[in-house]
Amino acid sequence: xxxxxxxxxxxxxxxxxxxxxxxxxxxxxxxxxxxxxxxxxxxxxxxxxxxxxxxxxxxxxxxxxxxxxxxxxxxxxxxxxxxxxxxxxxxxxxxxxxxxxxxxxxxxxxxxxxxxxxxxxxxxxxxxxxxxxxxxxxxxxxxxxxxxxxxxxxxx
Amino acid sequence: xxxxxxxxxxxxxxxxxxxxxxxxxxxxxxxxxxxxxxxxxxxxxxxxxxxxxxxxxxxxxxxxxxxxxxxxxxxxxxxxxxxxxxxxxxxxxxxxxxxxxxxxxxxxxxxxxxxxxxxxxxxxxxxxxxxxxxxxxxxxxxxxxxxxxxxxxxxxxxxxxxxxxxxxxxxxxxxxxxxxxxxxxxxxxxxxxxxxxxxxxxxxxxxxxxxxxxxxxxxxxxxxxxxxxxxxxxxxxxxxxxxxxxxxxxxxxxxxxxxxxxxxxxxxxxxxxxxxxxxxxxxxxxxxxxxxxxxxxxxxxxxxxxxxxxxxxxxxxxxxxxxxxxxxxxxxxxxxxxxxxxxxxxxxxxxxxxxxxxxxxxxxxxxxxxxxxxxxxxxxxxxxxxxxxxxxxxxxxxxxxxxxxxxxxxxxxxxxxxxxxxxxxxxx
Numbered sequence: 408x409x410x411x412x413x414x415x416x417x418x419x420x421x422x423x424x425x426x427x428x429x430x431x432x433x434x435x436x437x438x439x440x441x442x443x444x445x446x447x448x449x450x451x452x453x454x455x456x457x458x459x460x461x462x463x464x465x466x467x468x469x470x471x472x473x474x475x476x477x478x479x480x481x482x483x484x485x486x487x488x489x490x491x492x493x494x495x496x497x498x499x500x501x502x503x504x505x506x507x508x509x510x511x512x513x514x515x516x517x518x519x520x521x522x523x524x525x526x527x528x529x530x531x532x533x534x535x536x537x538x539x540x541x542x543x544x545x546x547x548x549x550x551x552x553x554x555x556x557x558x559x560x561x562x563x
Numbered sequence: 564x565x566x567x568x569x570x571x572x573x574x575x576x577x578x579x580x581x582x583x584x585x586x587x588x589x590x591x592x593x594x595x596x597x598x599x600x601x602x603x604x605x606x607x608x609x610x611x612x613x614x615x616x617x618x619x620x621x622x623x624x625x626x627x628x629x630x631x632x633x634x635x636x637x638x639x640x641x642x643x644x645x646x647x648x649x650x651x652x653x654x655x656x657x658x659x660x661x662x663x664x665x666x667x668x669x670x671x672x673x674x675x676x677x678x679x680x681x682x683x684x685x686x687x688x689x690x691x692x693x694x695x696x697x698x699x700x701x702x703x704x705x706x707x708x709x710x711x712x713x714x715x716x717x718x719x720x721x722x723x724x725x726x727x728x729x730x731x732x733x734x735x736x737x738x739x740x741x742x743x744x745x746x747x748x749x750x751x752x753x754x755x756x757x758x759x760x761x762x763x764x765x766x767x768x769x770x771x772x773x774x775x776x777x778x779x780x781x782x783x784x785x786x787x788x789x790x791x792x793x794x795x796x797x798x799x800x801x802x803x804x805x806x807x808x809x810x811x812x813x814x815x816x817x818x819x820x821x822x823x824x825x826x827x828x829x830x831x832x833x834x835x836x837x838x839x840x841x842x843x844x845x846x847x848x849x850x851x852x853x854x855x856x857x858x859x860x861x862x863x864x865x866x867x868x869x870x871x872x873x874x875x876x877x878x879x880x881x882x883x884x885x886x887x888x889x890x891x892x893x894x895x896x897x898x899x900x901x902x903x904x905x906x907x908x909x910x911x912x913x914x915x916x917x918x919x920x921x922x923x924x925x926x927x928x929x930x931x932x933x934x935x936x937x938x939x940x941x942x943x944x945x946x947x948x949x950x951x952x953x954x955x956x957x958x959x960x961x962x963x964x965x966x967x968x969x970x971x972x973x974x975x976x977x978x979x980x981x982x983x984x985x986x987x988x989x990x991x
Contacts (some may be wrong), residue, residue, distance in 0.1 A: 425697035431842055448758070448759060449762050449763060449769065452764070452769075453769075454763055454764060454767070455764065477887070479886070480889055494805060498582065498744075498910055498987045499740070499741045499744035499745065499906070499910060500740050500741070500744045501740065501741065501889040501893055502736065502886075502887055502888060502889050504891070511974045512974070512975075513889050513890070513893055513973060513974055513975070514737070514889060514892065514893040515890055515903070515906060515907040515975045516907060516974045516975030516976060518974075528907075528975075529906065529907055529909055529910055531910065531911075547716050548836075552880055557967075
């Protein structure tokens with residue numbers, strides 16, 4: 408048992424040593440923790456390009472709604488206008504199915520109308536519309552990274 | 564020398580030469596040796612040499628905590644064996660599941676055991692929690708052990724959830740897609756947390772790698788640590804909870820009042836809540852053989868039940884994960900179905916607020932309910948209010964889980980399980 412320590416007057420040197428020691432310890436722990444967390448956040452993602460070519464405009468019939476499996480989108484053609492609707496439910500990320508004039512989500516029962524607006528169910532937001540442009544080689548070019556409102560469409 | 568030959572041989576082996584060097588005390592013959600057998604063995608000394616009569620009453624504890632521990636042991640053993648084949652790669656994982664099912668010797672039964680033990684562990688953690696609540700066993704001095712228990716409940720759910728992704732089938736893929744999206748609804752940190760969990764924006768290779776690391780090392784290590792402290796505290800807090808006995812004097816030593824300039828033996832420092840203090844000699848039973856043999860028997864029973872389930876019912880394996888076509892309806896594991904039912908009303912309220920509040924309320928329970936009565940008895944009359952509140956919450960959780968499991972069909976619409984499900988129309 409060390410009985411002398413508690414009775415000593417705190418010295419200036421002791422105070423600085425203690426403060427510095429604690430600061431160094433806190434810094435070391437915080438810095439390593441921050442480094443470890445930062446390490447877990449990926450800097451480069453090997454995810455597919457957000458843009459893709461959706462074929463020639465005439466691949467789609469007038470008045471059709473076509474589901475593209477790989478991209479999880481619907482291409483909507485009406486007359487000479489083209490739009491692209493996301494098939495990813497805004498609730499929890501399931502793929503919605505075309506049902507009647509609208510869309511149904513199989514996971515929690517959200518129902519969307521043909522404009523992607525929520526009719527019923529737990530989805531908090533409408534389905535997203537993506538920008539559609541025409542590429543130089545006359546293909547539809549969809550950019551899933553770029554959202555547009557439902558009244559924006561490509562006219563051929 | 565009337566003992567049977569094997570016993571005589573065992574005696575000779577454990578009391579001489581090499582045998583004695585390993586076992587220290589052989590099979591005990593006297594009460595002294597019964598105590599020594601417990602105290603001098605690494606595996607047994609976690610437990611006291613003598614336990615209270617009440618602690619051995621199966622109708623009190625129902626052995627639920629011990630069963631949970633045994634399931635964890637089974638999960639560790641079968642899990643390590645599965646690791647010898649499994650590769651956490653989106654190209655290979657599913658094929659390896661098929662290999663385990665059709666090619667690897669005993670692969671199917673090991674995977675089935677792992678699956679069943681995992682489901683049972685979640686169930687028994689919950690049952691154990693109910694037992695501790697209904698017997699008031701979380702009260703002083705066991706408050707912190709209850710909090711550790713709530714932590715272990717969450718770690719168990721985490722282990723189950725991370726393991727769910729590994730087969731890389733449809734069930735795995737969509738349960739994790741839905742589950743991580745719920746995390747994304749948490750305020751402020753939600754999206755960041757989801758990104759960190761998945762290592763990206765979608766469930767892909769990075770998510771599989773991360774879930775694998777969490778499942779096979781991070782969470783098991785955490786569970787082992789927490790289970791160790793949990794068991795240690797059971798003993799330090801005075802063994803299994805039991806009713807106060809009339810006339811029992813609990814010796815409480817205030818360590819702050821003792822002079823600090825001398826050294827103390829262990830007996831002088833023992834606090835009032837160690838198993839021996841306040842225990843009358845006539846209430847004590849030797850752990851060897853009464854406790855140890857019961858524990859062994861229960862372990863055999865649990866292993867037998869898991870093996871039985873694994874032999875007769877296969878773990879599900881659906882088609883390979885397909886990011887485009889969620890199964891309809893896409894359902895989470897059964898213990899999350901109550902949550903999924905809530906989430907079908909609102910992802911934020913049902914998926915974040917309600918479970919968050921529930922877990923907080925559970926963790927703070929021993930600090931909010933501080934009355935010292937009704938400990939050590941099932942459904943004590945003095946605790947009728949607390950028991951009613953708990954039972955109502957439990958009933959709601961069970962009803963929601965049953966609805967999510969049996970009453971929800973395609974597009975999460977209401978179905979009655981005794982009728983034929985309506986035909987699913989998929990119109991792409």
